[in-house]
Amino acid sequence: MFWAGCIYGCKNDGERFGFFCHAALEFLQQSGFHPDIIHCHDWSSAPVAWLFKDHYMHYGLSKSRVVFTIHNLEFGANNIGKAMAYSDKATTVSPTYSREISGNPLVASHLHKFHGILNGIDPDIWDPYNDTYIPVPYTSDNVVEGKRAAKDALQQRLGLKKADLPLVGIITRLTHQKGIHLIKHAIWRALERNGQVVLLGSAPDPRIQNDFVNLANHLHSSHSDRARLCLTYDEPLSHLIYAGADFILVPSIFEPCGLTQLTAMRYGSIAVVRKTGGLVDTVFDVDHDKEKAKAQGLEPNGFNFDGADPAGVDYALNRAISAWYDGRDWFNSLCKKVMEQDWSWNKPALDYLELYHSARK
Known part of the structure; x- marks a missing residue:
C-alpha cells in the first residue's frame, strides 16, 4: 500500500488514502489517546470525517x-463535499479564497461553519540569516549587501551576465493554475526592459x-x-533565487493561499502578483492599497494587477521595474520593509486556537 513509488497519481490513490484514514482512527481507538480535535485536510484525509x-x-x-x-478545491470534489457535511468546523487557507469558493455547491450550504484562515510560512526553514544555500547571511539591516551577494552568486551559477540589472525570479509548478501564458509574456517584458529573468519549475504535463523546453532553448x-529557465525541481537553487532576485512573480489564475509571495518577502524580494485568493490578502500594492494595508496594520509591500491578460501583468511588472530603475533608495527601503513583516504562523495559529475552542463548544 505504501511503497508505491509515488504519493499522488497512483492508480489506487483513493484506496491507499482511505486505508491510511482508517488506520489513523484505529490507532486513536486502540491507544486510548482521545484528542480534542481531529484536523483533516483536503480529499486525501477527508474520509476521516465520516469514518469518525x-x-x-x-x-x-x-x-x-x-x-x-x-x-x-480543484481535486477530489466528492471527498471534499462529504467531509464538509460531516465536519464540525471547516476552513480554507485565506479569507479571499473562502469568499471566492463560497458559491460552490460543495461549500455553499456550510457557510455557517466555514472560515478563511491564512497559511503561514516556517521562518526557521526560510531564514536568510541562517540559510546554508546563500553566500552572505542577512537580516533587514544588511538586506542590500546580502541580496547583492546572492544576486552575484546566482548570476555566476547560471552563467548570466554579472551586472546590476533588475532580476525577476519565477519559482512555480508550470500548470495552468499558475498562469503560464502570463509567465511567458512577463519573461519577454522583463527582457525588453533590460532585466534578467530566472525561472525554476517543471510541468507535470x-x-x-516540452513547450517550456523549446522556449528555454530559444x-x-x-x-x-x-x-535562464531551469525546468526541474531544485530546493537549494530556489533559496538562491529568493535571495538573489529583486522581484518574484506570481501571476496565478487562482491561488488558495500561495506561499511563494510570503517566502519572497522573508528574503526581501518584492512580490508581483495577480489579485486572486491569498495573494489579495498578503500583497498590498504600493500605489493602490495604502488604505487596505493600513487596515491590516501593515504598509504596502508589492505590486499587483487585475485581469488575466498580458496588459494586466505589464501594468504591474512595468511599475515594479521602473521603481527599481528610478529610485534605488526607495526600492531598498521597500525590501527592508517587507522583510520585517510577519507572515509566519504566529497570527494564524491564534485564529486556529479560537476555532478549535469554538468547535469544542
Whole structure:
C-alpha cells in the first residue's frame, strides 16, 4: 500500500488514502489517546470525517471534534463535499479564497461553519540569516549587501551576465493554475526592459514541459546572458533565487493561499502578483492599497494587477521595474520593509486556537 513509488497519481490513490484514514482512527481507538480535535485536510484525509462520525464516535472517541481544511478545491470534489457535511468546523487557507469558493455547491450550504484562515510560512526553514544555500547571511539591516551577494552568486551559477540589472525570479509548478501564458509574456517584458529573468519549475504535463523546453532553448540562444529557465525541481537553487532576485512573480489564475509571495518577502524580494485568493490578502500594492494595508496594520509591500491578460501583468511588472530603475533608495527601503513583516504562523495559529475552542463548544 505504501511503497508505491509515488504519493499522488497512483492508480489506487483513493484506496491507499482511505486505508491510511482508517488506520489513523484505529490507532486513536486502540491507544486510548482521545484528542480534542481531529484536523483533516483536503480529499486525501477527508474520509476521516465520516469514518469518525459514522463509526469511531460510537466506540469511545466521543469527545473529539472534526475540523476540515480545503487547500485546493480543484481535486477530489466528492471527498471534499462529504467531509464538509460531516465536519464540525471547516476552513480554507485565506479569507479571499473562502469568499471566492463560497458559491460552490460543495461549500455553499456550510457557510455557517466555514472560515478563511491564512497559511503561514516556517521562518526557521526560510531564514536568510541562517540559510546554508546563500553566500552572505542577512537580516533587514544588511538586506542590500546580502541580496547583492546572492544576486552575484546566482548570476555566476547560471552563467548570466554579472551586472546590476533588475532580476525577476519565477519559482512555480508550470500548470495552468499558475498562469503560464502570463509567465511567458512577463519573461519577454522583463527582457525588453533590460532585466534578467530566472525561472525554476517543471510541468507535470509533458506537453507544457516540452513547450517550456523549446522556449528555454530559444531564450538561451537569443538572450543567453539575461535569461535562464531551469525546468526541474531544485530546493537549494530556489533559496538562491529568493535571495538573489529583486522581484518574484506570481501571476496565478487562482491561488488558495500561495506561499511563494510570503517566502519572497522573508528574503526581501518584492512580490508581483495577480489579485486572486491569498495573494489579495498578503500583497498590498504600493500605489493602490495604502488604505487596505493600513487596515491590516501593515504598509504596502508589492505590486499587483487585475485581469488575466498580458496588459494586466505589464501594468504591474512595468511599475515594479521602473521603481527599481528610478529610485534605488526607495526600492531598498521597500525590501527592508517587507522583510520585517510577519507572515509566519504566529497570527494564524491564534485564529486556529479560537476555532478549535469554538468547535469544542
